[in-house]
Amino acid sequence: MRLVSRRAVLSIRSFKFARRGLCSNSGSNLPDSDCDQFVKEPLKKHELNSNVPQYDIAIVGGGMVGMALACSLASAPLTSMLSVAIIDSNPALLNTDCLGGEGPPDPRVSTVTPATISFYKGMGAWQHVQQQRHAFFDKMQVWDYTGLGYTRYNARDVGIEVLGCVVENKVLHRSLVSCIQNTEFNKRIYSAKLSSMTLNSSSSFNMSTGTASQPCGSSARLDLSNGDSLYAKLVVGADGSKSHVRECAGIETAGWKYSQSAIICTVEHAEMNRMAWQRFLPNGPIALLPIGDNFSNIVWTMDPKESLERQSASESDFVKMVNSALDQGYGPRPEPQVFGGPNLFSSLRPADAPSSADESFEVPPKIIKLASARMLFPLSLMHAKRYASKRVVLIGDAAHTVHPLAGQGVNMGFADAIALSKAIAEGVAVGSDIGEVSVLQRYESERKPANIAMMAVLDGFQKAYSVDFMPVNLLRAGAFQAAHYISPLKQNIISFASGEHKPLPLLFT
Ligand SMILES: Cc1cc2nc3c(=O)[nH]c(=O)nc-3n(C[C@H](O)[C@H](O)[C@H](O)COP(=O)(O)OP(=O)(O)OC[C@H]3O[C@@H](n4cnc5c(N)ncnc54)[C@H](O)[C@@H]3O)c2cc1C
Secondary structure, X not given: OHHHHHHHHHHHHOOOEOXXXXXXXXXXXXOOOHHHHHHHOOHHHHHHOOOEEEEEEEEEOXXXXXXXXXXXXXXXXXXOOOEEEEEOOOHHHHOOOOXXXXXXOOOOEEEEOHHHHHHHHHHOOHHHHHOOOEEEEOEEEEEEOOOOOEEEEEXXXXXXXXXXXXXXXXXXXXXXXXXXXXXXXXXXXXOOOEEEEEEEOOOOEEOOOOEEOOOOEOEEEEEEOOOOEEEEEEEEEOOOOOOHHHHHOXXXXXXXXXXXXXXXEEEEEOOOOOOEEXXXXXXXEEEEEEOOOOEEEEEXXXXXXXXXXXXXXXXXXXXXXXXXXXXOOOXXXXXXXXXXXXXXXXXXXXXXXXXXXHOOOOOXXXXXXXXXXXXXXXXXEEEEOOOEEOOEEEOHHHOEEOXXXXXXXXXXXXXXXXXXXXXXXXXXXXXXXXXXXXXXXXXXXXXXXXXXXXXXXXXXXXXXXXXXXXXXXXXXXXXXXXXXXXXXXXXXXXXXXXXXXXXXXXXXX
């Protein structure tokens, strides 16, 4: 192991640069964009500068996914010796104070899967989450407004303790920042935005000063909004759905806007909510997620015009709307026998059916108060056509954005971070240049099929639940019933949603 590590260090230190315009390279098929301006102008200034610091990796975007990659690199022996620049103007990156948890929770939360929790634990970041507000849940109920069926999921169905945990995004983020601050990792945080990115071919590495000077290899050059510049062997675009890195690298995307927006907010109940609830309405789903104490988070998807009206409705009217959307608005509560006779799937139910098949429909807890501002998000699906090109790789929302109906977006991003840090470690182990496409393609070939599968499932859900037509309603009711009573199907759905990524059967709810 020591030999491999020494070889890796040597390979890192012999890091060389080549000079070539990255954006101008791909610029011919780029639309007129900020990126075009970024690239043409700053070259002269930087060609003259001989004291630009250089790093093995520059992570552009220190959001949840970018910081997760940094922590993952810091926590693995082969990658912990790499030098890493993290570029983001978000002041939260410089603050490691524990979030107090006083007052209502922030409306921006994520439901994290057991796979993500294991990832956080492996890096030593979960202990920081545990010191702050979070809410595990082991049960979930999903139904729709037609009253034709419902499904209940229970962690015990697959022999696990929890289905997931709802955590404020700022807690997930702060935990990663605290985790990385506690390591010896060779990193520097640049409190700035990426302005331009250029592939350079003329610089060399001064080992004593850690700066680049004469021509001898290849790297990307990054120029930042605060005037700083740096070189990096590998640039990771973790800069969200409007990624500048993606744009500068000329990576195209595919996708579409949903004619839906999501309202998110924190609400208060008279008693503690311990379960996750999701009801599909004609214009989109509403989810009620426990977030600790007597608070829950609402993610309510609807037509954009409707969302503006609901956002500006009075507080008391909005609370009434939410209570109605969660129970009996648009349609009745599900009955145990949906087709007027004994239930088809309950009669087919095997002896080893999961315990949740015995659970009857429950009415979600009433909301008594709105406890935060209502935030609005237009929804879209976006997928980068490539995740990797020479010296550039995309992770998280920079590579893919999905509908929030199953709370999978950041979990997919965390899985990207795991796969990319593994591919980098493998590259380091064999002495490869970590900016080489061959190293990065290992990451892309692991994550792209998994992300496409998840995107197809989520888009399928979105479409299946956007139709109000009796035959389709009956099919959906059948799917709810099947998922409720058929144990292999239910177990598969839970495993898939938990981040295990087993193949999902065609029939799901
Ligand atoms: C309503 C809603 C609910 C959701 N609920 C869930 C859920 O329950 N579970 C789940 O898994 N996912 C959920 N998601 C998805 C999740 O929020 C995203 O997938 C996640 O935030 C993506 O993280 P990221 O770090 O990739 O990108 P971002 O969070 O967008 O972070 C990008 C970072 O890059 C920085 N940046 C941008 N441009 C530059 C630049 N030029 N230079 C330097 N830095 C830059 C930004 O400051 C930011 O810090 C939800 C999304 C929405 C809209």
